[in-house]
Amino acid sequence: MENFEHALENKEKLRDATLVFLVRRSQEKISEICLAMKKRGFGVNRWNGVGGKVEKDENIGDAAERETQEEIGVAIKQANKCAELSFYFPHNPAWDQKVHVYFCEVWDGEPSESEEMKPQWFSAQELPLGQMWPDDEFWIPEVLSGKLVKAFFIFGEGDVIQKKEVKIVENLD
Numbered sequence: 001m002e003n004f005e006h007a008l009e010n011k012e013k014l015r016d017a018t019l020v021f022l023v024r025r026s027q028e029k030i031s032e033i034c035l036a037m038k039k040r041g042f043g044v045n046r047w048n049g050v051g052g053k054v055e056k057d058e059n060i061g062d063a064a065e066r067e068t069q070e071e072i073g074v075a076i077k078q079a080n081k082c083a084e085l086s087f088y089f090p091h092n093p094a095w096d097q098k099v100h101v102y103f104c105e106v107w108d109g110e111p112s113e114s115e116e117m118k119p120q121w122f123s124a125q126e127l128p129l130g131q132m133w134p135d136d137e138f139w140i141p142e143v144l145s146g147k148l149v150k151a152f153f154i155f156g157e158g159d160v161i162q163k164k165e166v167k168i169v170e171n172l173d
Helices: 002-009 060-072 136-144
Strands: 015-026 029-038 075-088 097-108 117-123 148-156 160-169
Touching (some): 015 060, 029 060, 060 075, 060 117, 075 136, 136 148
Parallel strands (some): 015 097
Antiparallel strands (some): 015 029, 148 160
16 A cells, blocks of 8 residues: 555654643543644644644653643643654645644643634543544544553545554553
């Protein structure tokens, strides 16, 4: 499969990006998740976590903190990595990226709207999957249940998933 070969050839060339979800627990389980409506740019009109590209002289954790502050006005105090997702777009390789996903349970401030994102709390059992990226349905339920995930997705034009692999792992090293 041509697209799968493209993904394997470009595995080491992926740029790093971050994705952070604020979460609240009830009775030891994640009960709510803060999603944000993307108002412009890549992923516009979709609910997602907050995050973005890692800058040149920045580590992944610092990028997660910066992006969360810029996009919803919240300062991360404690975040735990819950997934590592590799995305390939053979029709536009500039979009290829390795996304480091974090759940944040301790933060300062209240999520607030910015020029780029409009945050809203959702029940963990009632996510607006039809208005999210198509890959989300395959990995978000797993991480919400406490599992760690490594996955890759190859997207065709029109955001159609052409190939996917989602693995539950013991650690994210």
